[in-house]
Amino acid sequence: MRRHSPAALPRRLVETLAGQIVGHIPKADLDERDPDYIRENLPLLWLVSSLYFRGEVRGLGNIPEDGPVLLVGNHSGGNVTPDTMVFTLAFSTYFGVERPFFQLAHNLVLSAPGLGRLRKFGTVAASHENAERALSTGAALLVYPGGDREAHRPSWEGNHVNFARRKGWVRLAAAHDVPIVPVVAIGGQETALFLSRGEGLAKFLGLDRALRLKVLPISIAPPWGLNIGDFGGHLPLPAKITIEALPPVHLREEFGPEPDVDEVYDHVTGLMQDTLDGLAAERRFWVIG
Amino acid sequence: MRLETTVDIAAPPEAVWAFVSDPARVLHFMSGVTRWEVVSDQPTGCGARYRTLMRVGSAEVGSLIEVVEFAENSELAWTSLTGIDQRARWRLRARGLDGEHPHTHVAFRLSYGVAGAGVSGWIAERLSAPQVRQNLRRSLTQLKRQVEQEQLRSDAAGRREQKRTRASFSNL
Numbered sequence: 094m095r096r097h098s099p100a101a102l103p104r105r106l107v108e109t110l111a112g113q114i115v116g117h118i119p120k121a122d123l124d125e126r127d128p129d130y131i132r133e134n135l136p137l138l139w140l141v142s143s144l145y146f147r148g149e150v151r152g153l154g155n156i157p158e159d160g161p162v163l164l165v166g167n168h169s170g171g172n173v174t175p176d177t178m179v180f181t182l183a184f185s186t187y188f189g190v191e192r193p194f195f196q197l198a199h200n201l202v203l204s205a206p207g208l209g210r211l212r213k214f215g216t217v218a219a220s221h222e223n224a225e226r227a228l229s230t231g232a233a234l235l236v237y238p239g240g241d242r243e244a245h246r247p248s249w250e251g252n253h254v255n256f257a258r259r260k261g262w263v264r265l266a267a268a269h270d271v272p273i274v275p276v277v278a279i280g281g282q283e284t285a286l287f288l289s290r291g292e293g294l295a296k297f298l299g300l301d302r303a304l305r306l307k308v309l310p311i312s313i314a315p316p317w318g319l320n321i322g323d324f325g326g327h328l329p330l331p332a333k334i335t336i337e338a339l340p341p342v343h344l345r346e347e348f349g350p351e352p353d354v355d356e357v358y359d360h361v362t363g364l365m366q367d368t369l370d371g372l373a374a375e376r377r378f379w380v381i382g
Numbered sequence: 383m384r385l386e387t388t389v390d391i392a393a394p395p396e397a398v399w400a401f402v403s404d405p406a407r408v409l410h411f412m413s414g415v416t417r418w419e420v421v422s423d424q425p426t427g428c429g430a431r432y433r434t435l436m437r438v439g440s441a442e443v444g445s446l447i448e449v450v451e452f453a454e455n456s457e458l459a460w461t462s463l464t465g466i467d468q469r470a471r472w473r474l475r476a477r478g479l480d481g482e483h484p485h486t487h488v489a490f491r492l493s494y495g496v497a498g499a500g501v502s503g504w505i506a507e508r509l510s511a512p513q514v515r516q517n518l519r520r521s522l523t524q525l526k527r528q529v530e531q532e533q534l535r536s537d538a539a540g541r542r543e544q545k546r547t548r549a550s551f552s553n554l
Contacts, residue, residue, distance in 0.1 A: 137506075140509070148441075150440065150441070187442050
């Protein structure tokens with residue numbers, strides 16, 4: 094009689110589910126960004142950002158007035174990332190909705206029910222091709238190199254920038270010769286009690302291969318209580334979100350004609366960690382800010 | 383949302399006009415305004431364009447605006463081209479010129495909103511109104527203080543000049 098490993102059945106289930114989900118992932122199309130739609134939704138974003146998250150965005154003047162720019166942010170808040178919303182509002186009101194602005198997001202986010210409208214805000218699936226296309230068209234592009242690994246870090250690591258040594262963004266900026274503007278956010282990891290990334294569990298179930306998911310996070314969040322996976326999102330706690338855009342880093346000017354990827358990575362993440370430490374020092378209470 | 387704030391300034395309309403029509407001075411008295419940048423070839427007058435931002439709640443909200451009415455010492459109005467919809471107007475009216483205390487009655491009107499935003503737009507306009515209104519009141523208070531100080535300096539300089547003229551005549 095043939096013996097199955099204990100993980101075989103859950104893995105088969107995951108692969109079947111993954112097949113269904115992957116089939117629903119929309120093809121990224123930069124043309125789906127709709128400035129009128131964004132503009133008409135600015136008041137709603139403003140209400141949520143101002144009243145619920147007491148958002149505060151500093152340093153937008155550091156972002157070049159026009160032309161392509163790579164905005165590199167630290168990612169927080171699990172699958173519900175309030176800092177992205179607060180920053181999108183601030184960017185759109187500061188530079189106007191007419192300035193092309195795209196955000197890279199995990200495939201699962203774009204295929205989640207009800208979140209398809211994010212594409213109208215300029216959110217496209219995270220891929221090298223989409224990033225290249227966005228920068229080639231002269232747009233501002235927001236990337237979160239830490240991705241799901243950083244967004245689901247435990248709450249007690251909330252004030253750490255963790256890009257997991259992912260350096261594709263450095264090569265991207267160097268290839269297109271665009272400035273990098275580090276965008277540092279705090280507060281997102283206080284919108285729930287994040288307990289574990291569940292990396293072992295994700296590996297055990299084969300989520301990495303099936304869905305490019307390296308984590309199966311475990312958190313305590315309303316309205317679910319114990320929340321495993323965060324696939325259905327959660328109601329974020331009203332944590333104060335503070336975001337700071339730092340002065341642009343011009344790779345060729347600061348690191349020579351052939352920038353060393355590791356050197357740039359260490360420099361930018363160091364700057365971001367220092368800023369995050371400063372923002373953390375300003376906070377007095379969890380959630381309240 | 384339509385807001386209006388008024389103030390009486392102890393100075394002639396020309397003195398007030400020098401402030402409200404000069405884009406370089408706007409940031410000195412407009413409260414909450416973080417940007418007032420000339421983006422057209424002509425800095426003032428009909429057709430002049432400015433990029434403006436005001437901090438309201440969690441965002442700096444603004445528009446690219448164009449001056450549509452520019453009647454010296456009297457009316458200055460603009461409307462938005464992009465960004466948040468807005469129309470605004472400075473109205474200056476001379477008062478009490480025949481009496482002992484000539485002054486200028488200054489009114490500033492601002493209408494703003496986002497067309498097509500629906501219920502959320504309606505709510506956001508009303509919830510943002512107290513902060514915008516407070517910014518406008520502070521702006522007019524600061525305008526009054528700056529214009530009146532400038533007027534005092536100007537009057538004092540005029541008196542000194544008169545004294546010098548009289549002294550030079552008596553020395554003849």
